[in-house]
Amino acid sequence: MTRANKTKGLVAAAIAALVALPVVADENAKLIVNDEIEMITEAPAPDHMENMTIIRSGWTFRTKETQALQMDDFENPGMPAVDAAMDAWNTVEGTAGKACATCHEGPESMKGVRAVYPKWNEAAGEVRTLTMQINDCRTTNMGAEEWKYIAPEMVAMEALISMQSRGMPVNVAIDGPVQATWEQGKELYYTRFGQLELSCANCHEDNYDNLIRADHLSQGHINGFPVYRLKNTRLNAVHDRFRGCIRDTRGETFSVGSPEFVALELYVASRGNGLSVEGPSVRN
Amino acid sequence: MRLALGMAAMSVLVAGAAPAGEIAPKDVVYDEYGAVETSLTGVPGDPANGAAVLANRGTGNCVACHASTALADVPFHGEVGPMLDGAGSRWSEAELRGLIANAKMTFDGTIMPAFYKTSGYIRPGNAFTGKAAETPELPPLLTAQEVEDVVAFLMTLKDE
Numbered sequence: 001m002t003r004a005n006k007t008k009g010l011v012a013a014a015i016a017a018l019v020a021l022p023v024v025a026d027e028n029a030k031l032i033v034n035d036e037i038e039m040i041t042e043a044p045a046p047d048h049m050e051n052m053t054i055i056r057s058g059w060t061f062r063t064k065e066t067q068a069l070q071m072d073d074f075e076n077p078g079m080p081a082v083d084a085a086m087d088a089w090n091t092v093e094g095t096a097g098k099a100c101a102t103c104h105e106g107p108e109s110m111k112g113v114r115a116v117y118p119k120w121n122e123a124a125g126e127v128r129t130l131t132m133q134i135n136d137c138r139t140t141n142m143g144a145e146e147w148k149y150i151a152p153e154m155v156a157m158e159a160l161i162s163m164q165s166r167g168m169p170v171n172v173a174i175d176g177p178v179q180a181t182w183e184q185g186k187e188l189y190y191t192r193f194g195q196l197e198l199s200c201a202n203c204h205e206d207n208y209d210n211l212i213r214a215d216h217l218s219q220g221h222i223n224g225f226p227v228y229r230l231k232n233t234r235l236n237a238v239h240d241r242f243r244g245c246i247r248d249t250r251g252e253t254f255s256v257g258s259p260e261f262v263a264l265e266l267y268v269a270s271r272g273n274g275l276s277v278e279g280p281s282v283r284n
Numbered sequence: 285m286r287l288a289l290g291m292a293a294m295s296v297l298v299a300g301a302a303p304a305g306e307i308a309p310k311d312v313v314y315d316e317y318g319a320v321e322t323s324l325t326g327v328p329g330d331p332a333n334g335a336a337v338l339a340n341r342g343t344g345n346c347v348a349c350h351a352s353t354a355l356a357d358v359p360f361h362g363e364v365g366p367m368l369d370g371a372g373s374r375w376s377e378a379e380l381r382g383l384i385a386n387a388k389m390t391f392d393g394t395i396m397p398a399f400y401k402t403s404g405y406i407r408p409g410n411a412f413t414g415k416a417a418e419t420p421e422l423p424p425l426l427t428a429q430e431v432e433d434v435v436a437f438l439m440t441l442k443d444e
Contacts, residue, residue: 193407195422196397206395207364213341213348214360247414250422252407 031059031278034073037167043274048174051205057275058218058227058283061209066230069282078159078228078280081152081235085160088153094144103141107160114158114165114277118266120177127181129262130158131237149257150237159226159235162279170223170277172269185267188260194251200268215284221272222265224281235280238265306428309385309402318390319378324400324428329436337430337437338368344399344426344434354441365396373443380435384426399426 031039041057049055059067069075089100089107104110117130128136131149134157138144147154174182189200203212204220211217226235239256242264246253254260307324314320338346339358346352351361352368371380383390386398402424408417426434 191406193405194409195405195425197405198395198397202395210363211360212362212364213345217364243414246407247409247412249409250411251405251409251414252416253409253414 029060029064029067031057031067031071031276033071033166039167039276039278040169040274041276043169046270046273049271051201052219055221055272055275056208056219057272057278058221058224059278059281061216061218062283066282066284070278076228076280076282077230077233078226078235078282081156082159082163082280085153085156088157089160094138094142096141096143098142100137108164110161110164112165112168114162114279115168115171117172118178118262118269119173122177127178127262127266129238129265130161131239131257132262134158134161150240152234155226155235155237158237159280162226162277165277166279167276169274170269170272172266172273174266174270178266181263182266182270184260185263185265188264189267192249193246194249196249196251198249200245200264219271220268221275222268223272223275224278224283226280228280228282230282230284238268309400309424312385312400314382314386314389315378317379318382318387319376320381320385321378323432324381324385325432327429327432329429329432329434331433331437331440333430334433334435334437337426337434343430346434349396352441368438368441370441370443372439372441375438377435377439380438381431384431384434397425400424400428400431 031041033039039057039059041060043055045052045055059070069077073079086107092099092102100107114130117133118127120126121128121133124136126132131154134154135146139146147157192199192202200220203217208217208219222238222241225238225241227241228234229236237256239261242261243253243256305326307322312320312324313322335355337344338350338352339355341348346368347355347358347361349362349364350366350368351363354369355361375383379390383396385400387394387396388398402421405417405422408422409415410417
């Protein structure tokens with residue numbers, strides 16, 4: 001770069017810094033974690049989405065400062081929980097005298113798992129979230145106690161398992177045996193709940209990229225879950241966020257782990273088919 | 285005096301009952317375009333209080349979605365709805381009253397909540413607790429007089 005060009009670039013950068021709104025992110029920024037894992041943060045919308053052409057990760061809606069926290073695992077505040085889950089992975093619990101590691105060896109054996117959940121479980125004849133699958137492993141295979149649906153131990157374990165798939169595109173199935181559940185989730189997505197009569201779509205399909213008070217509305221994808229939120233300084237489970245959103249409509253929420261939220265999770269996950277698994281991600 | 289206070293207290297206690305002279309939410313008459321001709325209270329609106337209702341998160345919180353130059357000292361205006369500048373020139377008082385009471389009567393399917401309505405919700409909650417509503421009818425988001433105050437404020441927002 002010539003000196004003149006460099007000066008021009010610096011001036012342009014300075015002007016950009018002056019006019020930039022503090023809450024608006026650089027939507028063209030690239031998310032590469034640890035200089036190594038390239039994330040797909042923008043992709044063509046899956047065919048089943050009738051009203052959108054492009055899908056974007058929630059990361060693209062956040063400020064530069066928040067974005068940076070996810071680009072280096074040493075900065076990512078969700079990582080201490082992952083360390084704790086690593087200990088849990090190797091800890092023998094329950095009447096069968098097993099740890100996760102007894103059957104699954106290292107957590108890297110979970111590569112690809114997060115990307116396809118929720119998914120159909122043929123033996124049980126049900127759609128299972130990753131949370132349900134972890135608990136089934138604990139009770140059926142380990143003879144251990146269930147974890148509560150959004151207990152810190154559970155969310156941390158999901159973060160450890162999600163991490164093994166970082167960078168892989170979300171690819172949940174929506175047809176075959178899961179189709180009825182997926183349709184139910186879609187119905188819920190477009191239902192206007194509570195006294196404010198708001199559906200998921202009102203904010204995250206019709207108004208993404210708009211500011212609502214100080215918040216920059218995203219498309220509401222869940223490819224980044226579990227999410228470390230700066231707002232509550234902990235890892236958050238998908239159903240925890242669903243519950244918070246319906247509460248904010250002045251509505252009566254569904255319970256975490258309810259059939260309604262399982263269906264909604266499947267549907268919302270499928271809207272993010274093509275974006276990378278990011279968990280544990282960082283948002284505000 | 286004591287009797288008057290007692291009656292005022294009772295009218296607050298009886299859910300859904302509007303104070304004398306007020307039009308209850310379920311009795312509001314919308315015309316075919318969604319406008320409401322008749323004042324909900326018969327008492328002229330107070331634009332200063334209307335501005336406070338627009339800005340306050342606990343009442344109208346209108347600026348969460350609408351920007352307004354007149355309220356520039358209130359932080360964080362949203363951009364989900366149209367700017368309020370010039371609203372008093374674009375709309376009549378009756379149209380604004382209808383838009384605030386229940387904007388869906390003017391714009392079918394709008395995201396804007398109805399601020400003077402008490403029933404007809406899916407899974408109505410008890411305010412922001414996430415729990416089920418305790419009564420079949422909810423208190424409206426704004427009182428009748430607050431609606432009139434907001435209308436009075438918006439009527440002051442004229443095009444230059």
